[in-house]
Amino acid sequence: MKKFLVVGLGNIGAEYVNTRHNIGFKILDYLANQESVSFQTQKLGDVAELKIKGRTIVLLKPNTYMNLSGKAVKYWMEKENIEKENILVITDDLNLSFGSIRIKTKGSDGGHNGLKNIQLLLNTTEYPRFRFGISDAFKKGKQVDYVLGEWTVEEKLALEERLVLSSEIIKSFALAGLNTTMNLYNGK
16 A cells, blocks of 8 residues: 655644644645544644545644654654655745645755755655745735734635645645646646
8 A cells, every 4th residue: 555644834732723834734634624534643743544545645744843844754754654755745835826836846945944844854855845825915024923824814715725626636646646746736
């Protein structure tokens, strides 16, 4: 049975639940709810397992806080014996307009501290990532307040459709592969 590790980046704690920075957690929560699987708190994160057509998808929400996400990613890759080609890291991206999707095979951390830590601990920039656009609609010097801020009313209304799409992307990654998923969903 082929195994995949899908990591949603975010911060633990009630104060972060509805923030832009926690879109990775939000996407995994949505998928788990749709597939009727639940998260269990385990070492370094909350974990759920989803089985689809002979594939196992381990969903991970690290409880290490964003800046130390690499510790949880590395642990669960090793524990579940999952190669880096079969991981997908979901993160927010200020450089993309709200709801835009960008899936890549590798890349820089783009200034994102969660990706920076994963890159450091995996010692590579070559792992699949799924960037979810949160836009850069903040005033100079207000980036932290913006990413840790809650969604606007308009964003909340548009988010449902984006969560459906994001769930499709995760399933496509496991069933059809990264290249097909990139071709189908990039720019949507």
